[in-house]
Amino acid sequence: MKNDCVFCAIAAGEIPSFKIYEDDSVLAFLDINPFSEGHTLVIPKEHYKNLLEVPPAVLAVLLERVQKVASHIAAALPCEGFNILQNNGAVAGQTVNHIHFHIVPRSEGSGLTFESGKGDMEKLGALASRLRLES
Ligand code: 5GP
Ligand code: ZN
DSSP: OOTTOHHHHHHTTSSOOOEEEEOSSEEEEEOSSOSSTTOEEEEESSOOOSTTTSOHHHHHHHHHHHHHHHHHHHHHSSOSEEEEEOOOSGGGTOOSSSOOEEEEEEOTTOOOOSOOOOOOHHHHHHHHHHHOBOO
């Protein structure tokens, strides 16, 4: 665990999050500033900065979970597709230096432009309960 890392703190339960999925090594939770309804982040519980630092074996498990959670969200929400985003480095838009994959549900005519709005805590909480997937 890295002391100044917000996602390590979330993984440790020190900062609250709206969890969608959790197992021994991976956690998925709703993004606090969502691009769309159901925008979810999938992280390894162990701290690795980015795609280049994460060991391939950890990445393989992480990606399998991204697929599992994305499949669940796509079935549970009214959406026709989704984007997977993964930013590396500040210049690429990485603001949290703990590797994470974004799952961004997409709907026809949503007008999504990838400008996030402020998350409504009540709505996020209700959505997390609705989407919760047992490991
Ligand atoms: P990045 O830009 O690094 O790829 O994505 C970081 C994401 O983490 C952003 O979409 C941001 O909204 C989200 N985020 C930052 N801090 C928190 C937090 O404390 N809780 C949650 N749930 N999401 C966060
Ligand atoms: Zn971390």
